[in-house]
Amino acid sequence: MTVTIAKNERVVLISGCSAGGIGHHLALELAAHGCRVFAGVRTLSKAQTLVDNPRIEAVELDITDDASVDAAIAYVLAATGGRIDMLVNNAGVLCAGPAVEAPLAEVQQVFDTNVVGLARLCRAVAPVMMDRRQGTIVNVGSVSGYVATPWVGFYAASKAAVHAYSDSLRMELAPFGVNVVVVAPGSIKSNLVVNHGSLFDNNSRYELARSAIEARAALSQASDSTPADKFARAVVPQMLCSSLSAYITCGTHSAATWFLYYVPPVIRDYIFGRRFGTHQLAKDLQSAASGGGGGACPVSGKKGGSGGGGCPMSGRAASVSCPMSGRATSVSCPIASPAAMWVALAAVVVGGVYTLFKS
Incomplete structure (x- = not known):
């Protein structure tokens, strides 16, 4: 089937358009802005709520499968006379849990989908755009790609890879328009x-x-999270803008998380430790091991004193054993010097950023 595409009408291919997701609402919003949208889904039945829109057509697309990607691209090009003006790589999966205990099969799936699958679509579509000397590739990353929090390490790593890959791709494709x-x-x-x-x-x-x-794992479903349709309404005009930004950051917690990228890691670790439970876990483990007691460091969860490791924020000496002699030696915390700098930085940044992140 060939569709008639107006000269000023953009042809958009989006992956991951299952009902209820970000891709679903991006497809609807792009169609509302006059685009001709091909909504990629692994199972066509998951796009039933989109097909009633005359500007949207569902396409079977599994980004982890070469044959599926090739077939979908060939169909869109045949239907539009060889045009894909915008590719939106939205399909992605989440992996949550302690990084050292994540099943490797799930880790493989995360990177196969979030990174390799995204690259597979770029490799298939970019040559079409390069030959026409125009086009836009939109890769959906995450604020977790800026800074990682506990319990989603592999998801954050995959999104950081998307950001890095996109940075390189942006420079490489710029000469081709x-x-x-x-x-x-x-x-x-x-x-x-x-x-x-x-x-x-x-x-x-x-x-x-x-x-x-x-x-x-369920943070995005919190009551204060941004609805997907509202998110789409905010970012689509920026995606279609003639003067494009390299990054479009939007949604609940996005500004605070982006800002934390520039905060010293020791402070960021403290904030995330309090926010996501590693600080409490350290205290619980200490309590379970000692039968109770306090005085734990708010960053490391360790107690001071002989063999305790000391607090990395205090600069106090901690007793450790020399790996050569086995004798105890006293060392001071290197991150606490100069102490005035850390106190001032903590006072200004910790309170403000933590409040912003919680809001």
Whole structure:
């Protein structure tokens, strides 16, 4: 089937358009802006709510399969007379849980989908745009690609890879007139969290943090998260703008998370430790081991004193054993010098950023 495309009408291919997700609402919003949208889904039945729109056509597309990608691209090019003006790489999966306990099969799936699958579509579509000397590739990353939080390490790593790949791709395609944009959502209500795998092993060493891990996995579904349709309305005009930004960051927690990228890691670790339960886990583990007691460091969870490791924020000496002699020696914390700098930085940044992140 060949469709008639007006000269000023953009042809857009989007992956991951299952009902309820970000791609679904991006497709609707792009269609509302006059684009001709081909909505990619692994199962066509998942796009039933889109096909009633005369500007949207569902296309079977599994980005982890070469044959599926080739067939989908060939269909769109045949239907539009060889045009794809915008590619939106939206399909993605979540992997939540302690990084050292994540099943490797799930880790493989995350990178096969979020990174390799995205690259597969770029490789298939970019040559068409390069030959026409125009086009835009939009890669959906995440604010987790800016800074990683506990319990979603592999998801964050995959999105950081998307950001880095997009940065390189943007420079490489610029001479051909092709734009590359990263959309980095914050907490967006979608169906992403529904499809995540098991959180941790049956006999996990992180059992005491179960509630914190489950809360982090479901963070995007919190009551203050940005609805996917509102997110789409905010970012689509920026995607279609004649003067494109390299990054479009939008959604609940997005500004605060982006800002934390520039915060010293020791402070960022403290904020995330309090926010996502690793600080509490350290105290719970200490309590379980000692039968109770306080005085733990708010960053490391360790107590001071002989063999305790000391607090990395205090600069106090901690007793450690020399790896050569086995004798105890006293060392001071290197990150606490000069102390005045850290106190001032903590006072200005910790309170403001933590409040912003919680809001």
